[in-house]
Ligand SMILES: Nc1ncnc2c1ncn2[C@@H]1O[C@H](COP(=O)(O)OP(=O)(O)OP(=O)(O)O)[C@@H](O)[C@H]1O
């Protein structure tokens with residue numbers, strides 16, 4: 001049986017992770033937040049580990065914890081993510097995850113274009129810069145980070161620019177991706193829209 005894969009891409013703080021986790025719970029799929037691979041790699045470079053060595057030696061325990069969810073680590077992640085050798089070191093793990101029996105949802109920047117071009121459903125999640133910054137700022141301040149809304153906005157824009165202009169696997173929508181703009185949607189509405197698209201695809205596949 002062919003594995004059922006959902007690929008979810010989009011810019012920083014657009015809601016990819018929130019939607020992916022909800023979809024995984026709804027359909028009983030495994031979920032991989034691929035940004036964590038780059039965050040964990042970037043975090044190790046902040047301690048002086050060369051980027052490729054860090055990517056090649058990642059362990060499950062490196063992907064845990066709130067320490068990866070800081071603006072500093074996000075910037076480091078975006079820098080190592082622009083290195084082709086780092087991306088290459090992380091490809092096999094992501095593809096093996098996507099091939100799991102029982103279905104998988106992966107979210108990131110290049111899932112629909114590079115990692116899983118064969119995914120049955122591809123979503124490209126967006127939201128306005130202002131609303132993404134506002135949501136991320138609320139999340140960070142709730143966790144105790146001292147950061148201004150302007151700093152969050154400029155961090156997101158800088159990452160988006162670096163992520164979409166790099167030569168290797170840039171952030172972009174696959175030509176067959178469904179766009180989901182969450183700017184005016186609640187979490188529940190965004191998740192419902194994603195579930196509807198996946199159910200439609202599952203039904204179409206059953207009738208083949
Ligand atoms: N539709 C929504 N309405 C309100 N808040 C939302 C919505 N979607 C996501 N959020 C909130 O916005 C923040 C960013 O969402 P999330 O972490 O899912 O984005 P992401 O695209 O996975 O981010 P990253 O690229 O950094 O991994 C979170 O605090 C989340 O709870």
Ligand SMILES: Nc1ccn([C@@H]2O[C@H](COP(=O)(O)O)[C@@H](O)[C@H]2O)c(=O)n1
Nearest residue numbers: 034035038077078081108109110159163
């Ligand atoms: N498939 C991916 C996923 C992430 N990145 C890079 O990692 C950074 C952090 O990702 P978050 O999803 O946790 O925000 C991101 O800015 C990208 O540079 C990637 O390149 N490919």
